[in-house]
């Protein structure tokens with residue numbers, strides 16, 4: 142069983158255990174010996190199942206089983222054993238007789254209280270896991286114990302005027318509560334970064350204190366203490382004014398404004414747009430060009446920026462409001478310049494109130510092609526988004542229909558611009574997954590009948606040669622996204638022939654339904670491709686055996702925390718939420734290892750700005766296929782990802798969950814290069 146399944150099972154069993162003990166106690170108090178005895182039996186079995194599920198999690202190497210073993214399990218076992226010893230014999234006797242006297246007997250506190258007590262103890266274990274979260278500490282354990290004990294005493298006192306040793310028990314409980322509360326709520330001095338920084342003592346100086354108000358988190362203040370060290374403002378880290386020799390300048394103008402967009406079906410959706418369209422205009426360049434984008438804001442009142450997702454631009458061009466620039470207000474503008482050094486499929490989006498902004502349509506595609514290769518065949522860039530509640534591919538809420546002559550090379554560039562993963566299937570042809578997040582894979586093999594799970598923010602490039610039968614791309618096993626039909630004509634002429642096909646898409650798609658045999662069947666049962674085992678291995682500049690200059694561990698979870706000054710049931714990293722998550726500080730040239738662990742029940746697509754990371758392992762298993770360079774990796778519940786990168790792009794960078802509503806609820810932090818400062822003081826970065 143996978144860790145994820147075990148976690149779900151453990152949760153189910155723990156809730157069942159608490160509910161069974163609790164209702165056994167209630168049934169006893171309500172003079173129902175038979176019901177109480179039956180529920181008692183269920184509680185016993187559930188408790189044993191809970192012991193098994195925790196031990197199974199331990200066996201699976203689950204990182205956080207320790208807190209279950211040290212807190213939840215002892216509480217449950219002790220309280221369950223006490224309840225069995227104290228209430229069990231009387232309950233069974235009463236259930237056998239079930240007369241008036243026995244009904245009165247099970248109502249006694251000596252039966253009901255231990256049963257309810259076991260229920261409280263089991264509940265405390267759930268509270269510990271889901272509300273308090275990681276990291277567990279002695280203070281919370283003590284506090285929970287005191288609360289459970291207090292509840293037992295309170296119940297007992299409510300059921301009976303005489304509770305033996307009540308005063309002593311109350312006093313002990315109160316002392317435990319005060320002690321636990323002190324340990325939990327009184328700050329224990331300094332906040333330190335989770336990662337070990339072997340680079341020297343100056344490392345933490347650039348981060349600010351990690352406590353207190355927003356201002357303390359701006360790198361500029363902390364860096365004042367970097368005495369004698371060279372400092373650079375992030376605003377100096379900009380792209381060049383002219384392209385490298387041989388490169389052209391590609392100028393684009395993007396104006397953010399609200400508009401109503403019309404989808405291919407005629408459906409109208411109110412949106413936030415670039416140049417009145419969703420997605421924004423596709424940006425294309427040839428490797429070595431200088432991309433120059435003038436961003437204007439017409440009427441997006443919350444402001445707008447451009448972030449180049451997956452593109453390792455200079456930090457000052459990264460478009461993070463409050464960190465690398467101020468958000469562009471209505472009437473304002475900002476010019477971005479960077480060299481198109483990386484080939485492949487990328488996208489851009491606003492980073493100001495990005496959860497709402499991207500959802501409303503402030504995004505578009507960026508594709509960079511290699512120099513000196515003429516475009517051939519059919520090349521489709523396909524951003525998939527949920528707009529106004531429907532899945533759209535590009536600007537279409539109906540299948541895009543194209544024609545291509547058999548033999549035509551076809552490339553499909555899939556981009557997930559949503560907050561959650563999408564599953565793609567391609568039917569009707571064998572194909573290869575040739576690039577992930579813009580980087581070519583090594584030796585990708587032929588695929589068919591597999592599902593491709595694409596992380597939020599991620600990209601897959603699929604390539605195949607057009608067969609003589611139709612080909613169908615489907616999203617989430619239900620939405621037909623692209624249909625390519627063969628046309629008679631000279632091979633290789635597909636691109637030209639496809640031009641006229643878009644206009645008649647609606648009619649074609651109706652006529653063609655049923656014409657793709659492989660795709661008409663169910664795709665939901667197709668197994669998911671494991672990327673870590675796809676393609677062929679190749680040498681990488683570093684491996685899990687390399688010596689790392691920095692190691693950072695990020696535990697992703699949910700819990701109560703302050704985010705932007707408001708208490709919230711936040712999405713947390715190492716128990717804290719933005720802006721209280723310590724900044725990760727690196728030095729230029731460092732080899733950095735990030736270990737990202739998902740302790741919660743939701744998927745977190747992790748995204749580091751400005752760097753591609755090499756996947757070292759997932760759940761302790763090394764990558765055995767092609768090297769995987771990703772900018773967004775999908776950390777599913779229970780998973781442990783170990784990735785690494787060379788710190789070779791100085792600046793101040795966001796490191797965050799690309800489920801942007803999670804980022805909004807605290808799941809983001811900064812990665813800062815020593816000595817880089819920001820003149821911007823807003824802690825807001827999302």
Ligand SMILES: [Cu+2]
Pocket residue numbers: 712744745746798799800803804808
């Ligand atoms: Cu997330």
